[in-house]
Amino acid sequence: MTGQTPEDPSTRHDIYGLLCPGRAIFELLVNKWTGLAVTALEDGPRRFGELRRQLEGVSPKVLTRTLRRLEDHGLVTRTVHAEVPPRVEYALTDLGRGALEPLAHLRTWIRANTGRFTAAR
Amino acid sequence: MTGQTPEDPSTRHDIYGLLCPGRAIFELLVNKWTGLAVTALEDGPRRFGELRRQLEGVSPKVLTRTLRRLEDHGLVTRTVHAEVPPRVEYALTDLGRGALEPLAHLRTWIRANTGRFTAAR
């Protein structure tokens, strides 16, 4: 034998590897707006305008793109209500809801350590 | 009084607000390489070349920038050993080590749900 514990791809190369599926998912979440959008849906469905207001600074174009991408990856559903004026609601899927927990951890940690960060020149 | 529980900035606007300090930190972490670099240092100090190999696909320019930014924010230390050939080691600060936990959560969740993601058109 090698005497070395073999690198376990499911624990080590899950995210570093260029071709590992986890890496693609990581890169989806790791985005200026994606995580914020998912978190904004934590308390239930939200309309386009609500999200737009909550994610301060997002432009409609970018918000649309962000939501579409989340939809494409199965994290969010988009429901159009046949009314006038139009009403569109975005909601988390089970998968999307699952993402809430790790995201909350991150947020909690940030909140707890905000003061310790260097302002960065 | 208003009768409404006031929005608590430390729990709601910690990250959505354009000017909230948490938002800036979030945007630091939320980057293609930042999280990967921090995670790569979890088992101890690493040299530039080691990191470069571990973060598959990163160019030296980008790796330098990533590490500098982490250093500027107080997550990583950079130690130059006066030897020849030069040896530079990067290591996590206490703050950086603290980031490991939320990052691990994210990684665990990704690993557990990889199969559930839609391939995205």
Add this chain to the structure above:
DNA sequence: CTGTATCCTTAGCGATACTG
């Protein structure tokens, strides 16, 4: 109201060559 279309700027990234 919910987007799309357009335009434009910047940042990020990748590749590669080269230096102390």
Add this chain to the structure above:
DNA sequence: CAGTATCGCTAAGGATACAG
């Protein structure tokens, strides 16, 4: 070895106007 310099490309983002 550990970067820096350079070049070019693309994606991401921001602003705003406009359409169904």
